[in-house]
Amino acid sequence: MTSFIDETHDPQRASWIASAQGHPDFPIQNLPLGMFSDGSGGAPRGGVAIGDFILDLAALAQSALLDDTARQAAQAASGDSLNPLLALGAGPRRALRRAVSALLDNDLDYRDAVMPMLHPASTCTLHVPARIGDYTDFYVGIHHATNVGLLFRPDNPLLPNYKHVPIGYHGRASSVRVSGTPVLRPHGQLKVPDASTPALAATRRLDYELELGVWIGPGNVPGSAISIEEAGQHIAGIGLLNDWSARDVQAWEYQPLGPFLAKNFLTTVSPWIVTAEALMPFRIAQPPRPEGDPAPLPYLLDADDQAQGALAITLEVTIMSERMRADGHAPLRLSRGPASNMYWTIAQLVAHHSVNGCDLNPGDLFGTGTISGPTRDAYGSLLELSRGGAEPVTLPTGETRTFLEDGDMLSLSGRMEADGRVSIGFGTCTGLVVPARAG
């Protein structure tokens, strides 16, 4: 992946859409891609977030405002998922970005032509941006892996393969849903510590996991690997991902084949794909591995990826209980930390996943795994924050939490920042916990 940065990243560029200036997530330098339905009941179609508005890509594709390449991209975003656009790769995606950036530029004169294609975001419904063929969840947060390992396997927290293999497993694509989907407390087979036999019950240890979601662009030919050098061409962009987890179900079911029903009741993603192009100013060096750690094997090692394969993202999690809402409290920050706590880069995940010839496809989703920092203020799950339920978190109302309670609203957010650049964000990724169904 080149470090080419074009006029769409110019910090001086401002939009004629007033709400875009200083917008925490969607200034004109971001222009993320998503799927939306407008308030009048139209079919879902592709859009670009700009300030408090969504630009309708299906309408734009019908206009005379685009060159051929950008129109091809907008047309590919006019159907019922972004998969066709994701399949086109970086060229058309960048052409569309440059065209949209110009159309929204305050110094250019497209306001009258573009205005009819804008919808107030508050009147729209957002959808999962792609039809996800397969969803894979990795485990790149080394502090998370260590913290959880200590709880599940005190004698053996970080297994011998961890620093060699980007550990991952297949998740459930069908239950990936968009931010705002209620989190129905799931039932599951679990075994409480003192019981002699397991039982079916609503989970008592409902948790979140703070992750990034990676959206795959063009796929590979089945049987052929994607090299680490080429990996960037297959990454369309990223968003936020919450890997909701039922810890009591997980503890009972996960051996020997890994998590299953403890995770697949729901995975929430933020609705916007922040593109690889938008992320370019925020690329940073992968932090050096601690002394004594093994070097990645050659198929996972690329100088360019090491030099700029990590991202300057600050991630944050907040909680708001029902009583906090009633009492007028602000959400409580549970954690805050950098995404550079990932032991592997996203390009390394792509190269590893395909090294055996497994075919990736446009619209596939990777979760990075929970991104925790080395200290408690940056732990990415309640399992870690409460040390397995032993140390409750206190809320401003005096309530305490070891795991999530019904009525809790959990929000993930992330912010990309770099010197001399306009910051961008993902929007939020939220879920409100609702009581289990009866029975």
Add this chain to the structure above:
Amino acid sequence: MTSFIDETHDPQRASWIASAQGHPDFPIQNLPLGMFSDGSGGAPRGGVAIGDFILDLAALAQSALLDDTARQAAQAASGDSLNPLLALGAGPRRALRRAVSALLDNDLDYRDAVMPMLHPASTCTLHVPARIGDYTDFYVGIHHATNVGLLFRPDNPLLPNYKHVPIGYHGRASSVRVSGTPVLRPHGQLKVPDASTPALAATRRLDYELELGVWIGPGNVPGSAISIEEAGQHIAGIGLLNDWSARDVQAWEYQPLGPFLAKNFLTTVSPWIVTAEALMPFRIAQPPRPEGDPAPLPYLLDADDQAQGALAITLEVTIMSERMRADGHAPLRLSRGPASNMYWTIAQLVAHHSVNGCDLNPGDLFGTGTISGPTRDAYGSLLELSRGGAEPVTLPTGETRTFLEDGDMLSLSGRMEADGRVSIGFGTCTGLVVPARAG
């Protein structure tokens, strides 16, 4: 699921298609569903296997030979996957079966009308029958779980959850391919026993796993469980499944989150869905659990399922090396055993998978997990047959195998038999091992 059996199961019913009589797999009592393309380059569409022919369901849907319900089913099988037909459920599927059975019946006079809709199977290409949204692999073969457990965890072969939880994990949907797809020996990160560090290499321990594949019909509403009593309504049919495995990759990568790249390079399925209707005469009681084993929890327990939730299927695996082919040998049988070596019924798998509200969808695929018997002649993988590579299998040429070599052709087959019934089968599920790509 009722035990209702109609005229389509009549052992006296014969077809005017001569090759159907006595056909090991596809007599008129079977009528499995699949996707095919004919030799003239037509688009893939649904078909029914009958003897050495395939009946074109898209052509049949256009005819005047069907009543409304059967036509609805045939139309749903006329597109590029069977998913719409699977979504319709048992009613339309059974109506189509009864219509097709009558149209092919030697005692009725539809020969001239139906003949133009038949294609010789040998001139057709078969496809994966459904667009698989999600693929889940279970672990119901208790003898397999014990045998493998002994190799991977000698101190702890069968974990405490095994007899309570139908253990399963998510597999990769994108790399599920149809019988006959070459098995490209995959590369992977692995660690040979004496090495101090892992390396990227072509697997040296390529193996097969004998499984049944379960095709899901109608799905459930997200968040709502499918009860064990209702599970049968969501099962469209079954086929054979080979869960190819790279054992050296698996041993190194699988902890703590389960198998990943060791499995997701390829999973092979037989092309035909033998429907729940065709299977009805072969339903048998689930074998009683050994004394001392726990009873299934109530959400997994149904008297009807216990009485007739298992299937009288004899499964068989053969191998044919390159030299065996050259020397004119017949394939060597590696194992033969009953599918009743499953510790859980298929209905139990459906009930368990959805107990947390995870949504199943039409065309989803379950693998049962490797079905091994208690003795070596019924072991469902080379890992078990060779006891982890320690005891080679000898081929008729004098060659030996601990794991699969390039040029080996592996075939799974299965046969449903019951007193007074015409036997039916799945067709074969084959794969030829081809050398790893260079590099």
